[in-house]
Amino acid sequence: MASERFTLDPGTRALLHDLGISVARVLRRAQLPAGVFAHGPVTMTPDEYYRFWAAIDAEAADPDLAARIGRTLSVEAFNPPIFAALCSANLRTAAERIAAFKPLIGPVQLDVTAGRDGLTIGFRWPDGPAPPQLLVAGEFAFWVALARIGTRSEVHPTRLAMRGAPPPSAATTSYFGTPIREAEADSLTFSADDAARPFLTEDESMWTFFAPELRRRLSEIEASATTAERVRAALHERLPAGESSINAIAAQLMLSPRTVQRQLQAEGTSYQAVLSDTREKLARRYLADRSLTTSQIAYLLAYDDANSFYRAFRRWTGLTPEAART
Numbered sequence: 001m002a003s004e005r006f007t008l009d010p011g012t013r014a015l016l017h018d019l020g021i022s023v024a025r026v027l028r029r030a031q032l033p034a035g036v037f038a039h040g041p042v043t044m045t046p047d048e049y050y051r052f053w054a055a056i057d058a059e060a061a062d063p064d065l066a067a068r069i070g071r072t073l074s075v076e077a078f079n080p081p082i083f084a085a086l087c088s089a090n091l092r093t094a095a096e097r098i099a100a101f102k103p104l105i106g107p108v109q110l111d112v113t114a115g116r117d118g119l120t121i122g123f124r125w126p127d128g129p130a131p132p133q134l135l136v137a138g139e140f141a142f143w144v145a146l147a148r149i150g151t152r153s154e155v156h157p158t159r160l161a162m163r164g165a166p167p168p169s170a171a172t173t174s175y176f177g178t179p180i181r182e183a184e185a186d187s188l189t190f191s192a193d194d195a196a197r198p199f200l201t202e203d204e205s206m207w208t209f210f211a212p213e214l215r216r217r218l219s220e221i222e223a224s225a226t227t228a229e230r231v232r233a234a235l236h237e238r239l240p241a242g243e244s245s246i247n248a249i250a251a252q253l254m255l256s257p258r259t260v261q262r263q264l265q266a267e268g269t270s271y272q273a274v275l276s277d278t279r280e281k282l283a284r285r286y287l288a289d290r291s292l293t294t295s296q297i298a299y300l301l302a303y304d305d306a307n308s309f310y311r312a313f314r315r316w317t318g319l320t321p322e323a324a325r326t
Contacts, residue, residue: 006049018072021060029049030055036136046107050135057134062201063166065134069173070141074149081105082146084210087203091147091155092119092195097174101214101286106141111236111282113300118158119195123186124236136162136310137172144176144186150199159189160226161288184288227263228274235278241301244302246271258275283309287325294321 006146016023027034030051036042044052057065073162081101088094094116099110099121110130111122121143132252140160147155156177165171165182173179234252235244243249251256264270286297298309302316 001182006044006046006103007105008044008049008052009105012246013037015069015196017064019060019068021056024148026052026055026059029059043294046128050129050132053133053138055250059131060179063169066137066141066173067169067172069138070145070175073142081214084207084214084272085151086201087207087210088150088194088199089202090199091190094146094150095119095143095195096122097226104214109233109236111285113240114192114195116192118189118191120187120189120289122285123153125186130163133166134313136164137180138187140176140180140188143190145194147190147194147197150201151194151197151198153194153197155190155194156198157188158191159187160278161185161290180207185285187289188292221298224276226267227260227268228269231260231264231271235275236282239279239282239302240300240301242299244275245279276312276316279312280290283316283321284324285312287321290325 012095013023016026023037024045027036030048032044032048032052033293043114062068081098082103084101085094085097095110099112100107102110107126109124111124113122115122123136123139136137140157140162144155144157147153151160158178160178160180161183162180163182163184163186165180168179172289212255230253231249234249238244238248238252246257246260250260253260255263261271264274282301286292286300294309295306298306301309303309303312310320312325313319317324
């Protein structure tokens with residue numbers, strides 16, 4: 001991740017109050033300072049963030065808490081990046097904007113894929129321990145709430161996938177409209193129609209007001225990132241567009257290809273190594289989504305053809321994509 005600290009959504013304290021959960025007890029259970037909310041914006045490490053959400057789950061002791069969070073969320077609880085995204089034309093645009101600014105508000109990066117099969121939002125968490133179950137389910141609830149607030153319609157995702165999915169719950173399934181299914185990666189999918197459904201909250205002038213400050217804050221975070229992290233983030237954005245060359249990535253980073261190579265070499269790696277590692281990790285994530293064919297995955301990874309993807313995947317794993325999928 002580009003930063004070791006993340007800003008906790010300032011609306012979290014109000015959300016916990018509305019849920020009837022004691023902030024003081026959550027902080028004590030998470031072994032966080034009692035006055036953490038008393039001194040302006042709250043920043044946490046990923047470990048502290050995970051402990052905070054695990055403590056909320058333990059304190060509530062409610063298997064349907066994610067659904068309750070979704071029903072309780074309101075515009076008043078949204079922070080500036082989320083509120084700004086609500087000004088978008090539709091859910092697809094909002095997802096792309098939130099993906100760009102998500103590092104400001106949580107230890108997760110988003111992969112947004114849109115096509116005829118719908119809009120899929122994948123979650124990439126920091127290396128290390130898996131995120132608490134409630135944190136992932138809470139992210140799902142947020143996206144459903146955002147879609148419903150923006151469209152004023154009872155939007156339901158078509159698919160919810162989670163590592164370590166919770167046992168089926170009637171109340172949670174009723175809220176989402178579909179059960180959370182076990183998978184190798186965390187993601188949710190909305191239909192193409194719902195992704196394009198107009199947001200009645202659209203306000204492009206408000207987005208224009210928010211965007212410069214959000215970009216400034218994001219640039220401060222990115223300035224502390226390693227070149228390898230910045231290249232990897234750019235690849236996540238450019239590969240689905242068919243661009244994998246160092247020239248394209250360097251241009252996005254506003255550096256020369258030679259400078260990118262030199263900085264990566266100083267970090268003990270190379271552009272080809274970062275490209276290969278990024279493709280392998282994305283390939284494993286995409287293979288967990290059985291709605292994607294291997295030809296589609298090859299396209300999303302910016303390979304010229306499926307055979308090139310096959311050869312690369314066998315080189316990484318010793319398996320064919322189909323064998324790894326089964």
